[in-house]
Amino acid sequence: MAFDVDMIKGVYAQLGDRVAAARTAVGRPLTLTEKILYAHLYNGAATQAYERGKSYVDFAPDRVAMQDATAQMALLQFMQAGRPTVAVPSSVHCDHLIQARVGAEQDLSEAYTENKEVYDFLASVSNKYGIGFWKPGAGIIHTVVQENYAFPGGMMIGTDSHTPNAGGVGMIAIGVGGADAVDVMAGMAWELKFPKVIGVKLTGKMSGWTAAKDVILKVAGILTVKGGTGAIVEYFGEGANNISCSGKATICNMGAEIGATTSVFSYDQKMRDYLVGTERAEIAELADQVAEHLRADDEVMANPEAFYDQLIEINLSELEPHVNGPFTPDAAWPISQFAAAVREHNWPAKLEVGLIGSCTNSSYEDLTRAASLAQQAIDKGLAVNAEYTITPGSEVVRYTAERDGILDTFAEIGGVVLANACGPCIGQWARHTDDPKRKNSIITSFNRNFAKRNDGNPNTHAFVASPEIVTAFAIAGDLTFNPLTDTLPNKNGEQVMLDEPMGIEFPVKGFAVEDAGYVAPAADGSAVSVVVDPCSDRLQLLEPFKPWNGQDLMGLKLLIKAQGKCTTDHISMAGPWLKYRGHLDNISNNMLIGAINAYNGEANSVKSQLVRGGGYDEVPKVARTYKAAGLGSVVVGDENYGEGSSREHAAMEPRFLGVQVVLVKSFARIHETNLKKQGMLALTFANKEDYERIEEDDVLDIIGLTNFTPGVPLKVRLTHKDGSTYTFDANHTYNEGQIEWFKAGSALNLIRLQQNQ
Ligand code: SF4
Secondary structure: OOOOHHHHHHHHHHHHHHHHHHHHHHOOOOOHHHHHHHOOEOOOOOOOOOOOOOOEEEEOOOEEEEEHHHHHHHHHHHHHHOOOOOOOOEEEEOOOOOOEOOOHHHHHHHHHHHOHHHHHHHHHHHHHHOOEEEOOOOEOHHHHHHHHOOOOOOEEEEOOOOHHHHHHHOOEEEEOOHHHHHHHHOOOOEEEEOOEEEEEEEEOOOOOOOOHHHHHHHHHHHHOOOOOEOEEEEEEOHHHHOOOHHHHHHHHHHHHHHOEOEEEEOOOHHHHHHHHHOOOHHHHHHHHHOHHHOOOOHHHHHOHHHOOOEEEEEEHHHOOOEEEOOOOOOOEEEHHHHHHHHHHHOOOOEEEEEEEEOOOEOOHHHHHHHHHHHHHHHHOOOOOOOEEEEEOOEHHHHHHHHHOOHHHHHHHOOOEEOOOOOHHHHOOEOOOOOOOOOOEEEEEOOOOOOOOOOOOOOOEEEEEOOHHHHHHHHHHOEOOOOOOOOOEEOOOOOEEOOOOOOOOOOOOOOOOOOOOOEEOOOOOOOOOOOOOOOOOOOEOOOOOOOOOOOOOEEEEEEEEEEOOOOOHHHHEOOHHHHHHOEOHHHHHHHEOOOOEEOOOOOEOOEEEOOOOOOEEEOHHHHHHHHHHOOOOEEEEEOOOEOOOOOOOHHHHHHHHOOEEEEEEOOEOHHHHHHHHHOOOEEEEEOOHHHHHHOOOOOEEEEEOHHHOOOOOOEEEEEEOOOOOEEEEEEEOOOOHHHHHHHHHOOHHHHHHHHHHO
């Protein structure tokens, strides 16, 4: 059994009291989102109300899930914490590193060879520290979590942006960076700005060609890619009760496309059926007992305008199937208007590939609905005019679909079943094409469709739709076809129509699997050794950063004064560097290579103060020369330094290459915290004009650290090349605990010290 029933019992045991305390603290009825969040406060039951969209709050999530690309650095860091096991149930899923080339079996076997060292590492760390390990081929993180771990009223974080998928099973599930996962696994609080709550009231009932996917495609059109930022989207209403649990998961999954923190549905009969159908009747019975806390209060339902920050209403009975794209998931086209849009915008009408499945849309219901159309193509003598691939979300779904003949039906129309992995959804797709420069169209039932996302080709126009619409288009091979109204010629020259798709929510014979791909960790992992090849260029065990030496920081060299925008991408670029995300030394060669040097306007070209006469070189190289000479260095930056993502590499790399201070006009908050966690000094100019005082050959001293106190500025003394000096104030936001991180050399060092006491 992969799920942890005792943990769930613990959450439910205190749910009623915590919700009651929250209602008292807030002084009004609560939305479901608020109930779950207040029930997961790090410091216990609520004693005060938090302001939505304003207050920063410490939470204690119940679970952590990690995918193989992001898990590497997260686990390398976790190992630094000195804990014998993870503080909360956690799991690792090998899904992102498998490339789709020819088909499931061969692709999986090649991935095993190519990524062996990463898989061995993840398996051994999981085994040692009590983490559930899902082998390559077991499935995609979110589908596996949905089938095994998600539970109504729970809270989890996952190191992947589509973690909100678990909201379909009533969980507040949020995508985070590796550093956040480390915090929670190490037993620390996890901080989040208390989100706003957007209500989506669903009325009516879907029928015919309309699917759950169309709800989120419609919502994306309304809210756009930024409309959900800082908010949790809460779905409710009688229409919600008519959507299958896996359909709810599809809707929540794609909440990431509108920038939402996450999305969530209330516990209902469909959710209950899903828990029972996935062999978790025990959890369904536990949830039944606390059902009143697993939905918004009645007063909220009766008067939603008064309780949600924004309210949207969708009548499912009137909802048309949608196609969204190209290049952005919020360009929403009802199917009745899509053909005209294709013509008007001159998008390639010829469809080259239809791809169904992924973590977003590969439920049994999805596959049976798509297969019902494939069967019609066979029965009605229709040719299939585009390539067609199927990516099952998990081995459970794949095995069951194979047993029930669904995969045979797909094979009969030329469908290729890919590995139970991300594959084309994340660009791991060796697509064969005669001419990559040709404008071309594909359509997927995935979630993202930004340029180059699927096949790396900027000329590919990717559209997103439900699996049944994708299948109908693949049969037609033409994006101007409307399956609701148009006919297609069959092999006998007759014009035929596709009937509405028919699906089965749960397999009649139940789900089945031979090997789900789960490896339980050792009961006592103390004797397990972690496998890392010392010669590996992809993985490297971390050494703890050195603690503070108890003195002011003197004689620091200016490494770079960055000008203008400096995001986490400028600080630690992605793309080809992702390969090294488990190897701090190697990935540090991308440190700040995208930042613009204020003195010459160039990227990755800074002056080395150690070269007589002042030679220019790449930023990481200059940093390494300072480090080799035993000198610390300083990065100076502009406004909102470190905006973008929570990528922890952007804080770890400077720390690794000897940068001790990052001094900027202002920080993006998450990056500032990440710097603090790595034991660095994150400072801001008390007077922003002082940014101009920093000269290219400056040496900096940081004064006042022996009395490092919350709220008290530090002093920065510049010594210019001509020997003159200038001293100014630098502010900081360290609290007492964060000052201890600085002194220990990092937050993880401090945890390790505390473990050993
Ligand atoms: Fe992310 Fe796509 Fe993989 Fe889902 S299938 S986890 S969306 S890459």
